[in-house]
Amino acid sequence: MIENVKCACGHANPPGPSLCESCGAPREDVSSQPADMRYEGAARRSQASSRTIADRIWSFFSSVRNAVIMIVLTLIASAIGTIFPQEQYIPVPKPADVFYEEAYGTLGLIYYRLGLHHLYSSWWFIALLLGIGISLIVCSLDRVVPLYRALKAQRVKRDHTFLAAQKVSTEVDIGDRDPQEVLNALTRGLGKRRYGVREEDNALLGEKGRFSRWGPYINHIGLILFLVGCLMRLIPGFYLDQFVWVREGQTEPVPETKYYVKNERFDKVYYQDNEFPEKLDIKGKVVKEYKTTAVLYENENAGVTGAAPKLKEVKKAEIRVNHPLEHDGLLLYQSGEQENDLEALNMKLLDTATKAPLGTVRLDLYKPQSEIRVSNNVKVQVLQYFPDFALDEHKQPITKTPSPNNPAFVINTVSPKTPNGEKQWIFLGSTLTADNKPPVVTYEFAKPDLVDVTGLMVRVDKSLPIIFFGACVCMVGLVMGFYWQHRRIWLEVVEGRLLIAAHTNKNWFGVKSEIVKILHTAEITVSAAQLEKGDRKL
Template structure:
């Protein structure tokens, strides 16, 4: 039994809980700094050449599970440990404290009141009737009052004692929801060009929903900077008589069938060009991070042998398309929909730029529990702000005085200033 008590004491130790919170905060920062859930080759190629913090190479990073921090065994262990610490603390300390505060404490002698943090003696003529007046006045002020012969006990704001256990409960619910979502949640990210679609399959490979991008729009300000991204989606459910259309944008996702569809990103998918007298050709673009952030382009040969290729780059769906030779020298600019131009004997016209919408789909079964946890934490925090006040009054049968003692878990000075006013108002009645 002693061993169990020592273990429970160690688990619920405040210093250990604070240390766990500190470690979890550092781990969360690591998960934010290091890209998560990428292919292993990405970490090996990136961090073997440039070790993280100059120390950790790709192999060590993978072995420490830093590529999936939030679902790693050690991170989940920390969360479980912290949850057990909070539950144990509530069971051993918060709940007994709450029960103790719900019980009425009855002081019989004035000497007992003198040991309280707030103790005073007041002269009151005709004190036999004044306790009744004081009882009525306290009840009007929202106090709970319990009368005994020649004494009374009053309390106010006891509900504030419920706050700390609720905060612990909310944090535990939040962590359970986060772990549940990390282990059972699903996340899919796709880049779709208008007119293209993809199917959502269940675990048995059966199509549950087809998402088709009907239209993608980028709203820009007068200087050309993007302000908002909008995607008009067509959702086709198997067996449904007709499809439904919905618009999503940044900070305005769509929630349907327990799934949330976000407008997460954008890119440029293809250039529609005409080379010489050829029909329209749709040439796919690829990202060129070595040329800068959000730069897309393609290499276009100018002869059947592939000699003298041109590099076409673009950073905006409205252009311009910059043309470079194989030496990297700038040649010309092209605008979508402009007339043909002659480059190295090649007639080239850009008809259109096809932008793609980055759509993120998330299914997180732990979200309701996370939201519930936040709500419980907010409720507990609000209740914790309520001061719990306790008051005892004993009348002296031999003298025209009453002895008053009081306690408050916060703002004791406020109670000390309130007490004379409270008693004087009762005396006037």
């Protein structure tokens, strides 16, 4: 248990403050030093007790040092999260483990293995944000309560040792002048400098700019609101940051929403030579604009389990870079493109022996049919499909990604000469029978179907108003704290002497200059140097 410190007046003060709560006199062990005026004798809870676990937790979060450590750790983590793009910003439709290793090598794989690809939603990063928020609240409460008590209970007439302990203090001989006349003149001088004046006996207290003392705590409120807005993004429906690839002419669901989007047309516009202001030595074409003509649909059966989508058009717009399609808080940004992407393989079926055509078949690389009827007596069955074909460590076929980067099919061709079917592997540009025998039916590749694919970034952020409001509150607190000062001037006439003391939370030169001008109003001449180097033995 922390013991109280007894003042000369008999009052037992809690540890921490350098001034007595009762008389305002400095404690004996610090009386030779300038007074600590932050709370003027009011004790902070973190300094007054540390007996229980709750007290220790309170002391931990009220520590500015601990708050700074958490902020630094958060900044370092945030910086690490920007080394490589987060998973939701991967520019190509590939699984995260494949993308990071292919794009960034071993460092990318380590980045993925450590879970840094979704850093900002990780539990430990969220815990750091919560810790900073709790620290802001506890630090503010631990300091604002004693500050409020100290400012509310300010006394006009102060102990002389309190006045002498101020950084700005001195005394002036006024001779046989009428004390009330001097005080009246000083009151007028304080009023001209926009000080609020209180009088008690032969003492004056001039004060202005008290509201600036609340600036840091208003700043804390703004930061807390900012953090609340950031954490609200973890609530389902408040924040969405996804990516969707949509082929030209196709309609795809917008991830985690009740909407669908159709890519009616994707255009890439290039600059013409006559559009440049001067002749530039540029090789190749320069893109002027990426544009997607999109239609947004709402699924009216979104809440019905197992029901087929029932789409209703809600908006049609051209999506360009920095000009998204916006509807009811949903934003679709132009964020990627892939030109001439494979959409389907076109092949001719030939009788190997006679070279007679049996028909044509189209294998869709995105949604392949399980069975394709070529003619009355010829059909092709799709047994397996590998969009991005590869072999695993056991030499078994796998697909590396869901995108048709290296498509391969296992098909079964049923024809008059193969009534039981003939299994073949169809690769991009080649075929192979399952038993390595010459095929009965030959596949001849024709020109594939190509399609442009647009990449749309999907954004929903309902927390932005709170984040912006918190930023504005934070700015108000900063302005209050930086551009105004809390100034207090104590003046007391005692037996032909004028005792002068002052305190400000910043700009000591300014308060000394004001005191010189105020005293000049009462025809008292004192220099700024005398105020700081005056006789403190009052």
